[in-house]
Amino acid sequence: MKVHSFILSTLLLIVTSFGCDRVPESAIFYKGNLHTHSYWSDGNGFPGEVAAWYKDQGYHFLAVTDHNILQEGEKIVNVRGEEGIVLQELESYRSDFEEPGKFLLIHGEEISDAAERKPVHLNGINLKKMVPPAKGATVEECVINNVKAIREALKESGTPEWVIINHPNFGWALKWTDLAKSGARFFEVFNGHPGVRNYGDSIRPSTEEMWDQANKWRIDNDEPLLLGVATDDAHHYDTYKVGRANPGRGWVMVRTGDLAVNTLYEAMVNANYYCSTGVELVNFKADHKRIQLWVNPEEGVEYTTEFVGWLEGSDEPEVLKRVDGAEAAYRLTGKELFVRARVISSKIKDNPFAEGDQEMAWLQPVTP
Ligand SMILES: [Zn+2]
Numbered sequence: 001m002k003v004h005s006f007i008l009s010t011l012l013l014i015v016t017s018f019g020c021d022r023v024p025e026s027a028i029f030y031k032g033n034l035h036t037h038s039y040w041s042d043g044n045g046f047p048g049e050v051a052a053w054y055k056d057q058g059y060h061f062l063a064v065t066d067h068n069i070l071q072e073g074e075k076i077v078n079v080r081g082e083e084g085i086v087l088q089e090l091e092s093y094r095s096d097f098e099e100p101g102k103f104l105l106i107h108g109e110e111i112s113d114a115a116e117r118k119p120v121h122l123n124g125i126n127l128k129k130m131v132p133p134a135k136g137a138t139v140e141e142c143v144i145n146n147v148k149a150i151r152e153a154l155k156e157s158g159t160p161e162w163v164i165i166n167h168p169n170f171g172w173a174l175k176w177t178d179l180a181k182s183g184a185r186f187f188e189v190f191n192g193h194p195g196v197r198n199y200g201d202s203i204r205p206s207t208e209e210m211w212d213q214a215n216k217w218r219i220d221n222d223e224p225l226l227l228g229v230a231t232d233d234a235h236h237y238d239t240y241k242v243g244r245a246n247p248g249r250g251w252v253m254v255r256t257g258d259l260a261v262n263t264l265y266e267a268m269v270n271a272n273y274y275c276s277t278g279v280e281l282v283n284f285k286a287d288h289k290r291i292q293l294w295v296n297p298e299e300g301v302e303y304t305t306e307f308v309g310w311l312e313g314s315d316e317p318e319v320l321k322r323v324d325g326a327e328a329a330y331r332l333t334g335k336e337l338f339v340r341a342r343v344i345s346s347k348i349k350d351n352p353f354a355e356g357d358q359e360m361a362w363l364q365p366v367t368p
């Protein structure tokens with residue numbers, strides 16, 4: 001008996017330890033966009049058209065985030081050659097689109113503020129009340145004040161951390177220190193609007209570089225890591241081409257058992273999601289010991305995963321490991337302050353943010 005149970009437990013140990021490397025079962029991911037405009041502000045789609053576009057394209061959830069307004073109350077517009085059109089409130093068209101487990105609409109607002117003549121925009125997701133811009137003498141102060149105000153308003157909804165700092169390089173407005181000190185958990189590492197300069201320029205950093213700098217600061221200051229999201233910031237639903245702010249460019253894939261506001265929120269706060277502009281994952285694992293991911297490969301497409309990290313004592317982040325193929329893994333050594341994975345595909349994105357963009361995915365950073 002003793003021998004048997006020893007063999008059994010040894011076998012179990014072997015199975016468990018090797019089991020980690022197998023492709024896990026496909027996880028359920030819900031696809032969503034957290035940044036969208038309509039005729040309620042400067043978008044050119046009626047609310048129902050916008051919701052229909054996302055639902056038809058297989059998205060599971062959509063946050064409607066017009067500038068400094070919630071889709072409620074009376075709003076009259078003159079558009080498409082007609083005058084006096086009363087826009088539908090979210091609560092009046094919600095039931096035309098929502099389906100349990102299939103599609104969900106979430107109230108939001110893009111709080112659109114400015115300081116030092118630079119735009120400071122933040123999304124509050126699941127707001128019940130419109131939040132006015134909080135103002136501030138400097139960009140840094142403006143970001144901090146708005147994060148505080150939105151968090152305060154979101155407490156009522158039970159989703160206090162669902163604040164996203166938008167497009168930091170729009171108007172070259174934000175520095176990485178603004179992201180670092182903001183108190184926000186989320187920022188847009190990718191935004192599909194053609195004017196937002198995700199990739200920086202020859203002298204100014206990309207949003208990804210700002211992300212790493214901000215997280216180095218947060219680790220040094222014992223603050224929670226900043227998480228990245230990809231969004232559309234869609235404004236234009238008529239013509240589809242580079243240079244227009246079209247839907248379908250960047251999204252989040254949230255891993256949770258149930259399509260509901262609170263479960264999506266919990267999953268996102270716990271970094272249980274990834275960002276994508278086209279690359280789809282079968283699953284991923286990311287903890288203090290390792291990061292593993294499995295791409296759902298498309299025929300004829302090649303994938304490279306880069307593990308970007310910041311080593312103790314180093315002055316800058318670097319690619320710690322590069323893996324070709326649809327599977328990739330990185331084992332943390334303990335010398336990293338943090339590591340994150342990004343997948344770059346050889347497939348050219350259709351109707352991209354910028355001409356020639358390759359489809360990508362981004363996982364959230366982890367610490368040893
Ligand atoms: Zn904006």
Ligand SMILES: [Zn+2]
Binds near residue numbers: 035036037
């Ligand atoms: Zn926007």
